[in-house]
Each structure stands twice: as C-alpha cells, then as structure tokens.
Amino acid sequence: MKKSTLLFTAELPRLKDLGEEFLLIYDDILPRKVPAFKNWAQQFPLQYPVKAGEALKSVEQFPDHIAKIIRLCENTSSRRLTVVVVGGGSVGDFGGFVASILKRGVKLVQIPSTWLAAIDSAHGGKTALNVGAAKNQIGTFHPPEKTVLVRSLLMAQPEARAFEGFGELIKIAWIVGGTLWSQLSKEYEVSSAVLWKYLASAIDAKYKVVGKDPHEKTGYRHVLNLGHTLGHALESYYKLPHGVAINYGLDFSLRWSVEKKIMTKKDYDALLRAPVMGYLLSPVRDELLQTKVSVLKDFRHLLLSDKKKTKSESIRFIFLQKPGKCVIQEVTVDEILMEVCRQKEEELNG
DSSP, rough: OOOEEEEESSSOGGGGGTTTEEEEETTTTTHOOOHHHHHHHHTTEEEEOOOGGGGGGBTHHHHHHHHHHHHHTSOTTTTTEEEEEEHHHHHHHHHHHHHHGGGGGOEEEEESHHHHHIIIITSSSOEEETTTTTTEEEEOOOOOOOEEEEHHHHTTTTTTTTHHHHHHHHHHHHOOOOOHHHHHOSSSSOOOHHHHHHHHHHHHHHHHHHHTTTOOOOEEEGGGGHHHHHHHHHHHHHHHOHHHHHHHHHHHHHHHHHHHHHHHHHHHHHHHHGGGGOOOOOOOTOOOOOOOHHHHHHHHHHHHHHHHSSSSSSSEEEEEEEETTTOOOOOOEHHHHHHHHHHHHHHHHO
C-alpha cells in the first residue's frame, strides 16, 4: 500500500498544494467553531457539509448521500478530482469511502480536525460504513494522497477533546513500545500540547504496523485492535466517545492479559506506576461491566457483530505481554463475557 504524504502545517493548506478540482466534504460544525476554516472553505466551489457521528456512516442512509454527491460532481473529471475531507473519524471514514467509489475512485486528501482522527483513523487507508449497530462492516482500502495535520485546526478543539485522543495514543505506544512508550509514560498530564508533541511519532508507529500488513492479509495488523473488542461494545452500549471507550477497553485487556499469565504481575505493577497511567480509565471502577443477564445478552450481541470474528463465535483478541509485544489469540465470545464477570467479581471482593 502506498504511504500517504504527511504534511504538518501551522495553518490550513493552500488549495494549489492539494490538487486541481475539488469536492470538500466537511463536518458542518467547523464553520461555526473555527472562523479560519469558514474563510478557507469558501474557496471550494463544490462543498458537501455533513453532521459528524456514527449515523453519518449508516449504510441505510448512504444512497441518499451519494446521489446528492454525484449530482454535485457531474461536471468534474475523475482524473482531476480530489475529495478533500475535513473532520473527525466518522467524517473521515465517510469521505474516504465516497472517494473510493466515486467515478470508480478519485484522489483523496484527509485533514483530520480531531485528535482521535489525527492520531489514528486518518491513517492506514481504511474507510468504513456501519450496518445497523455493527460498526465498520462495509469498507474499502483507499489511502489518501496526502494527510495534512494542521496545528491551528487541532488546537481549536476544546481542551477536553484531547482526552478522547489519549486512548489511541497510549494504544499505539503500547503496541510499538520503545522510545514512544518510554517518553509518553513519563508524562504527568494529557493535553493538546502533549498530543501534538507525540503526534508525528504516533503516526509513524502506526504506519510501521500497517506497512507489515497493508490489506489485513497476514493478521499482523490486528494488533491495532488492542482495546477495541470490548471497547467497541462499551461504545455502542453506553454511547461513549470512541477514544474514551478504547481507553476502557485497554484496561480490560491489560487485566485479562495478567489473568491469562501473558503479562506477569511484576510487569503489570511496573506499568501502573508510570505517571501517564493515571489517565487510564477502568470499566470496573466506573461500573460499566455489568453481570445482569439482560446486559450480558446485549454485550454478546455486540461482540458477535464484531468485524474481527474468525469463526462463528470466535474473535481475535489482542493481549499485551509488555509494551512492544502483543499476543493475538482466538477467544470465544463467551470467554470474553466470563472475563467481564470475573473482573466485576474481583473488584467487588476488593
């Protein structure tokens, strides 16, 4: 897979640096929240504003979207057209999918506007739509020609949004270990400044993983799903922001890694002593792991819809042995639910 050209800029880029003809797909909140974006967007004659969120990725709603976009682009050239996508993860997934199928595929530029997208979803070339409550069931591999990381755009977010990016940042740091984790582990706060500081390293780390398995054929790329199996279920059930749900999922995976003796208790305790681990969320402590039959049934349904299923009720689950060393094992959905109950019971018993 061709690696996207990465551009780190202080301000939004000039159009002549992005292509020839454009369709701008963007989060409709940006003109209201970022005055500089409103002025910049006015340069694009073809625009398609969207409301961010998982509903945007609904396959049931997509025919209406694409019909409007086709009419909008009827006089454009497939050779010269570039779809420029500005937004968070859902807008990036949607816009990337549009670019991959419009006129049998046109050039794509991603400009993430959230920390979550800047760290993770804008990179790797995957696009996605949802089917019902099941996330990312339909998609393509369509790497952007360019991914532009704009400091002023990212810094325009409320400071609280930085925490939503933390889950994906710590995930990639655990996956690759090394300098990224050793430096991040010493941080005492999670802020926009900290995320910008590690952004280039986190993106480079993700590309190293993707480069070993660009189309998910060997299975290695599955390590990027660390924290995502239960995280996605919690995200759907509790309507949590993605980054917060993944943060919870990482804690669950860490505890299970110790229970299965994949990670030693000594290494686990050492990991918890890192200053930055004060920002790791626990679904047990926050009472998100429930043992009620009705909740477990809902969790079971959400886990069974997980796109990482291998056999009918088996899922590739990512465990952590230590930072820099992940272990992929097939587990059943019932094993995950039993671990949910075990962690809940362990917390109750102190």
